[in-house]
Every structure is written in structure tokens, then in C-alpha cells.
Amino acid sequence: MADKKVVFIAFAIEDENQRNLLKGQSLNTKSPFEYVDMSVKEAYISEWKEKVRTRIKRSDGVIVLVSKNSLTSTGQKWEIQCAREENKKILGIYAYTNDRTNIEGVNTKVWTWDNIATFIDSL
Numbered sequence: 780m781a782d783k784k785v786v787f788i789a790f791a792i793e794d795e796n797q798r799n800l801l802k803g804q805s806l807n808t809k810s811p812f813e814y815v816d817m818s819v820k821e822a823y824i825s826e827w828k829e830k831v832r833t834r835i836k837r838s839d840g841v842i843v844l845v846s847k848n849s850l851t852s853t854g855q856k857w858e859i860q861c862a863r864e865e866n867k868k869i870l871g872i873y874a875y876t877n878d879r880t881n882i883e884g885v886n887t888k889v890w891t892w893d894n895i896a897t898f899i900d901s902l
Contacts, residue, residue: 784902787835787867789859790844790874791852797844797874804892832861839902841867842895845887846874859885870898 790798835841841862849855859882862869871887872895873879881887888894 784839784899785837786899786902787838787841787858787862788844789841789855789862791846791848791855793848793852794844794846794874797846801842801844801872828857828861831858832865835861835865835867838867840898841869842898843869843871843882843885843887844874845871845880845882845885846878847880848874849880849882868898868902870895 788798788801835858841858843849843855843859859869863884869885871882871885872890873887874890876890
């Protein structure tokens with residue numbers, strides 16, 4: 780297997796449990812990526828933005844956990860904007876089976892290991 784890919788996970792704080800599930804899934808499989816956790820509740824502090832931008836810059840790609848909470852999450856919106864500014868590949872993953880919220884400009888797929896692995900392999 781090639782070197783591990785560094786993947787930044789962008790999520791609404793209300794979806795932290797889903798982020799934890801993704802983290803667990805990555806730890807319990809032969810995951811081809813390293814997980815970057817930048818979860819903080821202070822989404823407005825410039826120091827937070829600088830840290831996030833630095834981590835997004837060193838990431839190979841960004842996975843966005845998409846849910847209805849994404850529509851009101853200013854921190855997640857900023858992370859997506861930052862990823863675009865840094866020309867990172869972005870994959871949206873539906874955080875819940877019964878929530879098909881769409882974020883404009885984010886290609887979102889069903890949460891399957893195959894969908895995640897295909898994205899990571901493309902990085």
C-alpha cells in the first residue's frame with residue numbers, strides 16, 4: 780500500500796457523533812488515510828482559522844459530513860470555503876441515512892467504505 784493520505788474531516792459540531800463513527804471506522808480497518816481532527820467549538824477565532832487552514836493545506840483531501848446541520852454551521856461552511864481556496868479535492872458523505880441535505884458545489888455520496896476508499900485512492 781502507498782503512503783497514507785491525510786484527510787481533513789469537515790463537520791457541523793452537532794454531528795460530532797458521526798465524525799466519531801468515521802474515526803472509529805478508520806481505526807478498525809486497514810484505513811488508507813490519516814485522520815485530522817480539528818474539532819473546536821470556537822469557529823470564529825482567527826487563531827482557529829489559521830490552524831484549520833494549515834491543516835487543510837497539508838491534507839490531501841477533505842471529507843465533508845453532510846447533514847441538515849451543515850446548512851447552519853458557520854465553522855463547517857468556512858472549512859469548505861478554505862478547502863476550495865486551497866484547491867483540495869472534496870467529497871461529501873451523507874452523515875445520516877435519512878438525511879439527504881445538499882450543499883451547493885459539494886458532490887455528496889452515501890456513506891460506504893467503498894465511496895470513501897475510492898475518493899482517498901483518487902488523491
